[in-house]
Amino acid sequence: MNYSSKLLEQAVEEFGRLPGIGKRTALRLVLHLLNQSEEEVLKFTEAIASMKTDIKFCRGCFNISDQEVCEICRSPKRDSSVICVVEDTRDVMAIENTHQFQGMYHVLGGLISPMEGVGPNDLKINELVNRVRGQEIKEVILALSATMEGDTTIFYMYRKLKELNVQITTIARGISFGGELEYVDEVTLGRSILSRIPYERNVS
Amino acid sequence: MNYSSKLLEQAVEEFGRLPGIGKRTALRLVLHLLNQSEEEVLKFTEAIASMKTDIKFCRGCFNISDQEVCEICRSPKRDSSVICVVEDTRDVMAIENTHQFQGMYHVLGGLISPMEGVGPNDLKINELVNRVRGQEIKEVILALSATMEGDTTIFYMYRKLKELNVQITTIARGISFGGELEYVDEVTLGRSILSRIPYERNVS
Numbered sequence: 001m002n003y004s005s006k007l008l009e010q011a012v013e014e015f016g017r018l019p020g021i022g023k024r025t026a027l028r029l030v031l032h033l034l035n036q037s038e039e040e041v042l043k044f045t046e047a048i049a050s051m052k053t054d055i056k057f058c059r060g061c062f063n064i065s066d067q068e069v070c071e072i073c074r075s076p077k078r079d080s081s082v083i084c085v086v087e088d089t090r091d092v093m094a095i096e097n098t099h100q101f102q103g104m105y106h107v108l109g110g111l112i113s114p115m116e117g118v119g120p121n122d123l124k125i126n127e128l129v130n131r132v133r134g135q136e137i138k139e140v141i142l143a144l145s146a147t148m149e150g151d152t153t154i155f156y157m158y159r160k161l162k163e164l165n166v167q168i169t170t171i172a173r174g175i176s177f178g179g180e181l182e183y184v185d186e187v188t189l190g191r192s193i194l195s196r197i198p199y200e201r202n203v204s
Numbered sequence: 205m206n207y208s209s210k211l212l213e214q215a216v217e218e219f220g221r222l223p224g225i226g227k228r229t230a231l232r233l234v235l236h237l238l239n240q241s242e243e244e245v246l247k248f249t250e251a252i253a254s255m256k257t258d259i260k261f262c263r264g265c266f267n268i269s270d271q272e273v274c275e276i277c278r279s280p281k282r283d284s285s286v287i288c289v290v291e292d293t294r295d296v297m298a299i300e301n302t303h304q305f306q307g308m309y310h311v312l313g314g315l316i317s318p319m320e321g322v323g324p325n326d327l328k329i330n331e332l333v334n335r336v337r338g339q340e341i342k343e344v345i346l347a348l349s350a351t352m353e354g355d356t357t358i359f360y361m362y363r364k365l366k367e368l369n370v371q372i373t374t375i376a377r378g379i380s381f382g383g384e385l386e387y388v389d390e391v392t393l394g395r396s397i398l399s400r401i402p403y404e405r406n407v408s
Contacts, residue, residue, distance in 0.1 A: 005270045011255035014248045041256040044218045045249040051215035052245040066209045
């Protein structure tokens with residue numbers, strides 16, 4: 001595209017670097033910002049800049065936090081003997097939203113992915129092993145996505161953790177609630193038959 | 205959503221203000237930026253900030269430009285007696301891409317829209333009338349979108365311009381090249397029958 005201004009082009013290019021934002025969308029967003037007041041654009045850029053420079057990661061669980069130790073890690077109401085291992089902060093938010101989990105978290109910061117050059121040492125796996133070794137942990141729940149990267153990461157952590165005196169669990173996989181059987185993919189359906197559970201447990 | 209950090213929440217909120225960006229997408233974009241180096245995030249915020257503060261609008265056609273007068277307005281190769289009136293800089297880019305137009309532009313900066321509180325005085329319509337009055341203009345092409353706002357704006361400009369000694373044209377509307385007849389909407393199809401042209405003109 002032929003931009004009438006170098007400054008415009010640069011801003012569009014920067015927006016276009018974001019995931020899922022093409023050149024056309026980037027141009028639309030930039031022109032939107034250009035129509036805003038200078039004050040509002042400043043608010044936008046400053047929110048991003050201070051997010052980047054001032055955000056901390058909790059020393060305990062490595063979740064994004066404004067403090068050294070996050071609220072969940074500090075809370076006396078949470079069960080500190082259960083650790084739920086997740087990929088990133090979005091998963092913490094999703095699980096917190098269910099109100100079904102009262103333990104602690106451990107945020108890996110990604111999944112093992114040879115394709116994207118992410119190895120075990122790029123993630124907080126050693127930190128997890130140290131936590132399990134150093135504290136009284138009864139259970140580690142591996143709550144990762146049901147993808148190849150997720151499974152690889154689970155397998156790697158399982159091997160690291162299995163010699164420690166801790167129960168290792170993964171979240172249940174099966175057909176979604178409300179999901180119609182005929183539309184479920186065959187892998188999920190097959191696995192959910194293999195992992196069938198007694199009816200009494202299902203309704204309790 | 206429950207964010208683990210106020211800074212994160214603010215950045216997500218600012219991104220979520222952009223058109224077409226929901227909370228989930230905003231969070232994804234912010235987490236992407238958080239994973240980038242500080243240098244790259246700085247490049248992003250500075251490109252936006254300097255775009256906002258340093259971009260100029262051409263004195264002649266009001267298109268976005270880095271200079272007082274844009275390249276098109278300065279070019280001796282362009283026909284300064286024909287003005288193509290468009291909504292914004294994207295339309296200039298689109299028309300320039302066709303290589304079919306050698307005249308000048310006039311960028312209105314929007315369309316008349318009572319719904320969004322945009323009146324004629326918010327646009328560069330008076331400036332257009334002054335250009336036509338002050339310079340030797342033979343033709344004004346009204347190249348606006350085929351929407352209600354576009355039609356309203358065309359009608360308003362037509363009334364302002366018709367007493368001046370200038371030919372007023374609009375770009376042709378009809379079925380797209382490659383468009384299959386049965387999928388064309390009925391308004392477009394009906395209009396394209398009413399606006400039919402001799403075959404000899406169509407192939408020339």
